[in-house]
Amino acid sequence: MKKFTLAFFLLSAFALTAQTTHNINWFVGATPGTLAIEQGDTVNWIWTDAAPHSVTSDAGATDTFDSTILPAGSDYSRVFNDVGTNPYLCLVHPSMVGTIEVNVLSVDENETLAFSFYPNPVIDYLNIDSVEVIDTIQLYDISGKLLMDAPINNKKATVYLGVFKSGVYFVTVQSGDSKRSLRVILE
Numbered sequence: 001m002k003k004f005t006l007a008f009f010l011l012s013a014f015a016l017t018a019q020t021t022h023n024i025n026w027f028v029g030a031t032p033g034t035l036a037i038e039q040g041d042t043v044n045w046i047w048t049d050a051a052p053h054s055v056t057s058d059a060g061a062t063d064t065f066d067s068t069i070l071p072a073g074s075d076y077s078r079v080f081n082d083v084g085t086n087p088y089l090c091l092v093h094p095s096m097v098g099t100i101e102v103n104v105l106s107v108d109e110n111e112t113l114a115f116s117f118y119p120n121p122v123i124d125y126l127n128i129d130s131v132e133v134i135d136t137i138q139l140y141d142i143s144g145k146l147l148m149d150a151p152i153n154n155k156k157a158t159v160y161l162g163v164f165k166s167g168v169y170f171v172t173v174q175s176g177d178s179k180r181s182l183r184v185i186l187e
């Protein structure tokens with residue numbers, strides 16, 4: 001069984017500063033479209049005209065949020081932790097709309113090693129060895145749909161994937177403030 005090692009970014013040392021903050025100018029006529037971000041990123045809406053606005057999640061959003069209606073000069077920040085799609089609007093000016101698309105964290109193989117996982121491709125069992133206690137493991141399909149959310153509380157984890165069909169999956173390993181996604185292929 002070939003053992004694959006993977007880079008793992010220890011957010012505990014860097015807190016959340018490694019995450020990205022995305023700014024959106026929020027004004028009458030603003031249609032910022034779809035902004036694609038990664039899990040844990042912050043979106044900051046900045047009121048840039050003289051009107052009051054809100055940033056309010058619309059029907060079908062993965063997360064529910066509402067800045068309430070705030071006066072000119074305000075801003076509103078939110079961290080998006082859940083993979084999904086979040087249409088939003090301004091309650092004062094319903095033509096002000098946009099969407100935040102939250103994707104799984106990308107895998108960066110140039111970062112410091114902190115855990116290994118094997119085998120990849122997976123036939124049935126995926127094994128993860130971590131230097132830190134793993135709190136939870138989440139499994140997502142390629143569309144970002146959450147398939148499994150399991151408590152681990154151990155440095156080693158074995159996840160049975162045999163019930164799922166062949167394809168590409170993302171496994172998110174959470175340890176304290178650290179979170180990392182693995183791309184695995186299930187045969």
Ligand SMILES: [Cu+2]
Nearest residue numbers: 053090092093
């Ligand atoms: Cu508005």
